[in-house]
Amino acid sequence: MTDWLVMVVVTTTSVGLALTLGIYGTVVLDRVIGRSIAGEPLRLTRALVGPFQHAALLLLQQRSDTERSDSATWAVAPALLGALAAAALAVVPLTPAVALEVSSGIVYFGATMAMVMVAVFLNGWSANSTFPLIGGYRFVAQALSFEMPLVLVLIAAALPAESLNVADIVRSQDTLWNVVRQPLGLPLYLIAALGVSFLGPLGLPDGIDLAGGTVAELSGTALLLWRAAQAAVLVAVSAMGAAVFLGGWLGPWLPGSVWMALKTLLLIALMVVAKHLFGRVRLERFVVVSWVVLIPVALVHVFLSGILALRRIGS
Amino acid sequence: MTVETLLLVAAALFGIGVYGALSQQSFVMIMMGLELMLSGAILATGTLWAMAAGGTPKGQLLAIVLVTVMAVEMAIGFALVVNVYRIRKADITEKLKTLRG
Amino acid sequence: MTDVLFWIMSGISVLSAWRVFRTDSMVRAAYWLMVSFAAVAVILVLLSAEFLGLVLLLMLAGEMTIMAVFMVMFMMNPAGLNPMTMVHQHRAAIAAGVLSFLGLGAVGVFGRFPAGVSFATRDVTARLGMELLNDSMLIFQTAGVTLLATMIGALAIASRRGRYGLADEDSIEPAVENSQNAGEGPPSTEKGSA
Structure with a gap:
């Protein structure tokens, strides 16, 4: 009983802390990278304080409503998205001590990332408005396309560890990180991660061509919550990528949690750079590329990883 | 949490599913009823696996087969619904009196 | 602790299953079904069928969203803005549902299963x-x-x-009209020309 309670308290605290810091880090990185890519002068205090000012503005802003919106599901959508991000982050081992040992951790992570589709669709649907609904439809098509590569590369990473437990996968990278051992893994994962956190090139559900899409009718606190939940999803997928491909807490000199934070921030920064550098791809192009290229490549990747893992076990 | 209570929950899910599958007019709602019946079946399988079969992996295999059945039912069902809607413009059972082409 | 969680999840799964057929909004119906399934998945995890429960969750996210999209595409009144019931043989269906619950429940309560077998282990x-x-x-x-x-x-x-081209090109009109035409002979316009 007490064991159970301690586990819940420790996990909740660590996930809450990681999400808060991660969301803040994401927003600051977004500002810094955005300004430096645009060639504008960088003012560090503005970048550090700016997120709070923006959040305060959104908190004070009046919240608009549409005619006969489905207000219950509209309120559920950002909460669900944030909860999914937190639930996904719970199985990512942040330090060797706070690793929640779930024997099917990878499947669990895949399930939460599949549920992101539900949250985004609900957010688009509930507004009872055209552009958000189209955004919701878009995300369903997009999610059905990136879901397979996402799960396949994670399963390939589980092969050398001979376990679906994420902590075991981190331990299996003691000698060699998966980013080297499985060179195809991280690029495929990053594409899928951009899709799942609907950013930049894959920010199709709330693209500018849809006049904001799923967020077109959001304002005030609702917009703030939605953006925070989106950043939380980005943090969760980045942390998972850092654990599965970059060796998680493994690293010399520094304590494990610092390494994990640095690697997560590196992946977040990579995705934010992609957000600012690349233009939005068209949905039909992405769906075709995903089913014709990404999924077969991911399958080949699984087979190769399996052969390598078998050879290693055999020798 | 005993075998009896778990099987009662499964039976309740199955009963609601039977009601839905028989009473609804919309094709998609009928399929929801079928899904609920399958969900009850999966729960009953899981229960008996854990509490009466001593957790042999073969019991879980049966549940996996049930999940496959669910996926097959959904895919073929939706394909048929799409086709019926395209040709007959029918979305409820009352508009579909005959099954001929 | 597990028992409390089990009772909560059982309640959620049955109640939301009932809500599926009691809501006017088709999207809500699909997601109530998802909630019911998710509760079943949690019960499976509690029964230590961890992988099975998680696979169920993984599957039904996509499945229910597709269901919701189909609802929006095909149904009139998908948002439930106008209350309506679309049921037939309602009493018979209720009777069948109750009967199957009682029958299966009786099997569950009065059936004798090999008891005393411990839970499955961690691996x-x-x-x-x-x-x-x-x-x-x-x-x-x-x-x-x-x-x-x-x-x-x-x-x-x-x-x-x-x-050979699009599937719905030159396809037959709805069968309802076909059977009427067959009963009344050729349509009136052709009568005039003949």
């Missing part, structure tokens, strides 16, 4: 994996091939672009 997932890829490989592969056949079949049925 359930590993044992399931060994089972799937050892003794029961044929069953597992059959499920896979069935799914492949389903994909091909579903595409063949639903695809609009057939070998």
Whole structure:
């Protein structure tokens, strides 16, 4: 009983802390990278304080409503998205001590990332408005396309560890990180991660061509919550990528949690750079590329990883 | 949490599913009823696996087969619904009196 | 603790299953069904069928969203803005539902199962994996091939672009009108020209 309670308290605290810091880090990185890519002068205090000012503005802003919106599901959508991000982050081992040992951790992570589709669709649907609904439809098509590569590369990473437990996968990278051992893994994962956190090139559900899409009718606190939940999803997928491909807490000199934070921030920064550098791809192009290229490549990747893992076990 | 209570929950899910599958007019709602019946079946399988079969992996295999059945039912069902809607413009059972082409 | 969680999840699963057929909004119906399934998945995890419960969750996210999209596409009044009931043979259906609940419940309550068997141990997932890829490989592969056949079949049925052009070109009008025409003879316009 007490064991159970301690586990819940420790996990909740660590996930809450990681999400808060991660969301803040994401927003600051977004500002810094955005300004430096645009060639504008960088003012560090503005970048550090700016997120709070923006959040305060959104908190004070009046919240608009549409005619006969489905207000219950509209309120559920950002909460669900944030909860999914937190639930996904719970199985990512942040330090060797706070690793929640779930024997099917990878499947669990895949399930939460599949549920992101539900949250985004609900957010688009509930507004009872055209552009958000189209955004919701878009995300369903997009999610059905990136879901397979996402799960396949994670399963390939589980092969050398001979376990679906994420902590075991981190331990299996003691000698060699998966980013080297499985060179195809991280690029495929990053594409899928951009899709799942609907950013930049894959920010199709709330693209500018849809006049904001799923967020077109959001304002005030609702917009703030939605953006925070989106950043939380980005943090969760980045942390998972850092654990599965970059060796998680493994690293010399520094304590494990610092390494994990640095690697997560590196992946977040990579995705934010992609957000600012690349233009939005068209949905039909992405769906075709995903089913014709990404999924077969991911399958080949699984087979190769399996052969390598078998050879290693055999020798 | 005993075998009896778990099987009662499964039976309740199955009963609601039977009601839905028989009473609804919309094709998609009928399929929801079928899904609920399958969900009850999966729960009953899981229960008996854990509490009466001593957790042999073969019991879980049966549940996996049930999940496959669910996926097959959904895919073929939706394909048929799409086709019926395209040709007959029918979305409820009352508009579909005959099954001929 | 597990017991409390189990009772909560059982309540959620049955109540939301009931809500599926009691809401006017089709999207809500689909997601109530998802909530019901998710509660069943949590019960499965509590029963230490961890992998099975999680796979169920993974599957039904996509499944229910597709269901919701289909609802929005095909149904009139998908948002439930106008209350309506679309049921037939309502009393018989209720009777059938109650009867099957009572019958199955009786089996559950009065049936005798080999009791006293302990819960499965922690390495359930590993044992399931060994089972799937050892003794029961044929069953597992059959499920896979069935799914492949389903994909091909579903595409063949639903695809609009057939070998000879679009599938719905020159297709027959709704059968309701066909049978009426057959009863009354040729339509009136042709009568005039003849």
